[in-house]
Amino acid sequence: MNPALQVLLAFLAGLGAGIAVPTEAILRAVEPVGTLWINALRMPILPLIVMLTIAGIAKARDTREAGALTGRAVLTFLVLLVVFTAIMTALAPLLLAGLPLDPAATEALRASASSEAASGGAQLSVSGWLLSLIPTNPIKAAADGALLPLVFFALLYGLALTRMSDEVRTRQGEGAQGIADVLIVIIRWVLLLAPIGVFALAYGLGAKVGAPAAAAVARYLVVTSLAILVGGVLLGIITVAIGRVSPKLFLAAIAPALVIAFSSRSSLAALPVLITGVREKLRLPEPVIGVVIPLAASIFKFNAAITWALGAVFVGALYGVELHAAQLVTFGIGTVLLSLTTPGIPSGGFLVQAPLYLAVGLPPEGLGILIAVDLVPDVFKTAINVTGYASAAVIAGRGHTA
Numbered sequence: 001m002n003p004a005l006q007v008l009l010a011f012l013a014g015l016g017a018g019i020a021v022p023t024e025a026i027l028r029a030v031e032p033v034g035t036l037w038i039n040a041l042r043m044p045i046l047p048l049i050v051m052l053t054i055a056g057i058a059k060a061r062d063t064r065e066a067g068a069l070t071g072r073a074v075l076t077f078l079v080l081l082v083v084f085t086a087i088m089t090a091l092a093p094l095l096l097a098g099l100p101l102d103p104a105a106t107e108a109l110r111a112s113a114s115s116e117a118a119s120g121g122a123q124l125s126v127s128g129w130l131l132s133l134i135p136t137n138p139i140k141a142a143a144d145g146a147l148l149p150l151v152f153f154a155l156l157y158g159l160a161l162t163r164m165s166d167e168v169r170t171r172q173g174e175g176a177q178g179i180a181d182v183l184i185v186i187i188r189w190v191l192l193l194a195p196i197g198v199f200a201l202a203y204g205l206g207a208k209v210g211a212p213a214a215a216a217v218a219r220y221l222v223v224t225s226l227a228i229l230v231g232g233v234l235l236g237i238i239t240v241a242i243g244r245v246s247p248k249l250f251l252a253a254i255a256p257a258l259v260i261a262f263s264s265r266s267s268l269a270a271l272p273v274l275i276t277g278v279r280e281k282l283r284l285p286e287p288v289i290g291v292v293i294p295l296a297a298s299i300f301k302f303n304a305a306i307t308w309a310l311g312a313v314f315v316g317a318l319y320g321v322e323l324h325a326a327q328l329v330t331f332g333i334g335t336v337l338l339s340l341t342t343p344g345i346p347s348g349g350f351l352v353q354a355p356l357y358l359a360v361g362l363p364p365e366g367l368g369i370l371i372a373v374d375l376v377p378d379v380f381k382t383a384i385n386v387t388g389y390a391s392a393a394v395i396a397g398r399g400h401t402a
Contacts, residue, residue, distance in 0.1 A: 010195035011202045011372030018206020027207050030200045037197025038365050040190045042354045044183040046142055049352060050154045051180040052341045057158030058173025069291040072396040077300045081336045084231060084305035089332040092309040095223050099216045099317045151337050201368040220314045221376050224307055228380040231306045235391050243394035245282060253281035254390045261382045270386045271297055278390055288397030293389050302388030303381035304339035304349060315366030327360040347371045
């Protein structure tokens with residue numbers, strides 16, 4: 001059976017059991033299982049983010065032409081991510097306002113969640129927030145789960161590494177990548193236990209929130225799927241306008257790849273078809289196809305700009321945690337940075353959000369719920385990621401001659 005389907009069925013079974021048989025004895029036995037699973041997922045994430053950041057920057061140097069294309073591509077990724085993340089971070093609280101949840105039930109759910117989340121949501125002044133971005137001790141930042149200061153340090157380290165000799169840069173870059181590969185193996189092992197962990201989390205949700213939890217989940221799924229569709233249309237319009245390509249040609253170039261993306265839920269499976277489409281329909285230069293599209297497939301997860309804020313606001317509503325302006329800004333910045341380090345494994349986009357959730361005061365247990373119900377929106381997320389690859393190639397490659 002498809003692993004994603006297994007997890008979804010485990011979620012539905014746990015939610016149904018919690019609503020039908022909300023027994024205190026079962027809850028006490030089941031809840032620690034879900035918490036242990038979430039803790040196991042969180043364990044390798046911070047070092048993984050640091051290692052992927054360092055390895056990615058260390059490998060970024062190339063020939064002059066490829067370097068220029070890489071620079072334009074990364075700038076394109078960042079601009080698109082910043083613009084759409086800012087829009088969705090502002091709209092997410094409005095789109096998910098008024099979820100049918102009992103405040104007493106959300107309070108009970110929050111009381112059982114990670115105690116670390118409460119301290120992470122403390123309000124900071126603007127000056128305090130800016131000062132917190134530069135760690136006085138990166139090791140202490142890692143121990144405290146302070147995500148943005150740690151990413152800032154990793155970026156500085158990676159940039160400094162590019163000034164070293166090729167031998168040093170290659171050796172350290174390969175070492176960082178090797179550590180990241182080992183951590184990904186650990187994550188894959190933990191994900192094998194996802195049905196058990198998700199069942200436990202869903203039972204607690206059903207037992208404490210009751211039937212309204214199912215209605216809230218359904219609304220989240222509908223809003224997220226529609227937001228991705230609208231975001232895809234806007235991305236297409238921006239691509240056509242900036243890249244000065246025909247709307248019909250752009251759609252013809254990506255349509256076959258979108259079919260593969262929808263049916264397989266794998267952006268990598270759609271990549272060969274996408275490359276053929278942009279080569280034959282859009283006539284993009286080979287250097288653009290050879291540099292921008294593979295780079296986009298590696299680091300450009302456009303769906304994060306649309307879906308991460310919606311997920312955070314939904315989890316906040318479930319657990320009764322209101323995200324204020326400073327927390328939303330922090331989450332938005334984290335979204336842009338962390339989406340570029342998302343590992344290419346199932347649920348990778350959710351896993352790297354765990355320290356970010358703690359940073360804004362959200363319980364990471366909520367990510368287990370998002371993972372469980374991701375089967376439906378994941379189809380749309382895969383499609384918009386593939387669209388993002390093509391859009392980035394068109395925009396970054398504008399004016400480039402073969």
